[in-house]
Amino acid sequence: MEYKPHIQNAVAAIRVSTTKQGTQGDSPEAQKEQIERYAQTRGIKIKKLFLFLESASKEQQPMQEAIDYCKKPKHKIDLFIVKSIDRFTRGGSYSYSQLKMQLDNANVHLTDIHGIIGAQxxxxxxxxxxxxxxxxxxxxxxxEILEAERASDEKRDIMTRMIGAQIRYARLGYWVRSAPLGYVNVRVETINGIRSVLEPHPKTSQWIIKMFELRCRGTLDDHAIVQEINKLxxxxxxxxMRNKQDRTRIVSKRGGAPLSLKTLHSYLRNPAYAGINTERWLMGEAVRCxxxxxxxxxxFNKANRGRVxxxxxGDEVRVEETKMMTRVVKAKFNPMYPYKKVVACPYCGLTLSGSASRGRGGSTYPAYHCCGRLGKQDPMxxxxxxRKEQFDATIEGFIKLIRIKPEYExxxxDTVIKLRDKRIAESQRDQKVVSLKLGELKMQAEMVAEKIKFLSSEVTVKYLEEDLMRIETQMNNLGSAQTECDAEVDHTRMTIIRASKKLIERPDMxxxxxxxxxxxxxxxxLLFDRIPKYSDLVAALDDQTIDIGLNELFTLRKS
Known part of the structure; x- marks a missing residue:
């Protein structure tokens, strides 16, 4: 009878500290090659190989998954092979002893290819x-204990040097984290060596700039700004998102969503877009980048309107934040009573309120009103x-008397022409952004269509067809946005001048x-330097010479 030697079954474990190491391929391949050569020369069969792309210094040790596999009797594992103790754990002697004890209880011997862990x-x-x-x-x-402690000490020394350097460079004004949307990280030569700074991204930076421009313009609310940015x-x-145990495996994808109101606010309040860093390593201080x-x-300050x-x-900067009110505030502007905060009471000078009383028959009677005290002089x-009808008629009659003084025409x-040139430049810039995005989407659509030709799975084809429809929808939306940009630019200089003169002659329009x-x-x-009283507006309809606080640009024509 021929003698057949017992072949030991083994589990091999490979660990690298970062996902970047694992995906760019330097350490894992080397570890695998060394472990396979070690097993081959000793007649060991590697039954399963585990790859971990995360630090072994965490409280939850990545090797625990491989150890749990070895503990199951049905797998019949004899050996647990690692390259070295520091690849097994960097948690120190305590973590090492705890992990090894689990293997010993399962009659699985831990070994390393350097021979530090003895078999006897x-x-x-x-x-x-x-x-x-x-x-x-x-x-x-x-x-073994000394080697485990050395690995822990080495981890601490590496982290101290790396994090300490990042903290120092962050306080000097360099960028040490991933680039926010609108920027790209660039390595440049500086007096402190080759360091990272941020430079505008050729495409996404235009989205961020447009957000601030529209906020500063003040003609659109935040919901409208979100719609305009999404059109681009x-x-x-x-x-x-990667699997927690196997970091090489992608389990889901996040992002790729259109702009929302919450995301808009987070971008607008980020001081990095103004060249100011406020990250946590600065201990509450702000540093000019x-x-x-x-x-x-x-x-930045104008766009944030006092919130940030x-x-x-001088050379110092600081960032102040004003917390938002958590309670729900009653709407200040009611479309039915738009003038209640811009016209004052004829008695007390406070701004008017607007509401509708209800009669016995159920009819409502909208009106502007005020009810208050004059102060100590008149406690009554x-x-x-x-009535709203009479109030609106008075306002309309007053507006029709408004004219712009000839010396300011x-x-x-000139100001309108400058704004028109600025808008044209913005529209041309937006067109470039839309064109780049359209080209990117067309390329994606061609790739998806090409994949569909070679697939036979109905489920896969269905998902790809949904992606293709989504891409086509985005392309149609961008095409509409591009048409709008063209329409904005399609105004001659003379057309703008003629329209401006018409509005200057009749600002009431x-x-x-x-x-x-x-x-x-x-x-x-905007017509006034101070809030006008309603009684003054009524009086101005008959006497245009009285002082009602008009801005110096405007005057009243004779009725």
Whole structure:
């Protein structure tokens, strides 16, 4: 009968500290090659190989999954092979002892290819033929413990050097983290060596700049800004979620979504877009970065409207944040009563309120009103009420009297031309962004269509067809946005001048033809240096010479 030697079954474990190491391929392949050569020369069969792409210094040890596999009797594992103890764990002697004890209880021997972990056990009572648990020990245990502690110390030294350097460079104004949307990390030569700074991304930076521009312009609310940015093809950055045990395996994808109101606010409040770093390593301080922001500090402050403010004091900067009110605030502007905050009470000078009383028959009577005290001089209540129809008629009659003083006409036309040139430049920039996104989507559509030709699985084809439809929808939306950009640019200089002169001659048309009553009231408020009293507006209909606080640009024509 031929003798067949027992072949030992083994589990091999490979670990690298970062996903980057594992995906770019330097350490894992080398470890695998060395372990396979070790097993081949000793007649060991590697039954399963585990690859871990995460640090072994964490409380939850990555090797636990492989150990649990060895503990199951059905797998019949004899050996657990690693390259070295520091590849097994960097948690120190305690973690090493705990993990190895689990293998020992499962009769699985831990071994490394460097030979630090011994295969022999010594029984101090062997000469008497007696064995106890306490009498058996590993002669290499002390050296294994020392090696495990050395691995832990090495981890601490590496992290101290790496994190310490990043903290120091962050405080010097360099960028040490992944680039936020709109930027790309670039390595440049500096007086502190080759360091990372941020530079504008050729495509996504235009989205961020557009957000700040629209916020500063003040003509659109945040919901409208979100719609405008999405028309330019905005999508949040895509992130791949990996399996916790096998970091090489992608389990899901996040991102790629259109802009939302919450995401808009997070971008607008990020001081990095103004070239200011406030990350946690700065201990609450703000540092001016070694690169220019996508927008200036003035634009950043204007866009945030006091919620986040960057304050400059020479070379020093600080960032102040104002917390938002958590309670629900009653709407300040009601479209039915748009003038209630821009016209004052004739008695007390406070802004009017608007509401509708209900009669006995159920009919409502909308009106502007005020009810308050004049102060210590008159402790009696005063009451003012004007029907909405009469109030609106008075406002409309007053607006029709408004004219712009002739000496300001040329300056206003020049300002309009400058704004028109600025808008054209913005539209041309938006067209470039849309064109780039369209080209990218066309390429994606061609790739998906090409894949469908070679697939036979109905399920896979269905998913790809859904992706193709989604891409076509995005392309159609971008095509519409591109048409709108073309329409904005398609106005000659003379057309703008003629339209400006017409509005300067009749500024009342600009106010009264506003579709949004709240916007109409906002324009009305810009006519004055102080909030006008309703009684003064009524009086001005008959006497245009009285002082009602008009801005110096405007005057009243004779009725």
């Amino acid at each position: 056990k010594v029984n101090t009572l062997e000469h008497l033929g007696i064995s106890y648990k306490w009498s058996e020990y590993d002669p290499t245990k002390n050296s 093809g905005f999508r949040t950055p895509a992130n791949f 070694k690169f220019d922001g996508l927008v200036s500090i003035d634009v 403010t960057i304050i400059e004091n 209540h005063h009451y003012f009420r004007e 040329k300056a206003l036309i 600009l106010i009264l033809h506003q579709a949004d009553p709240v916007q109409q009231a906002n324009f009305f408020g």
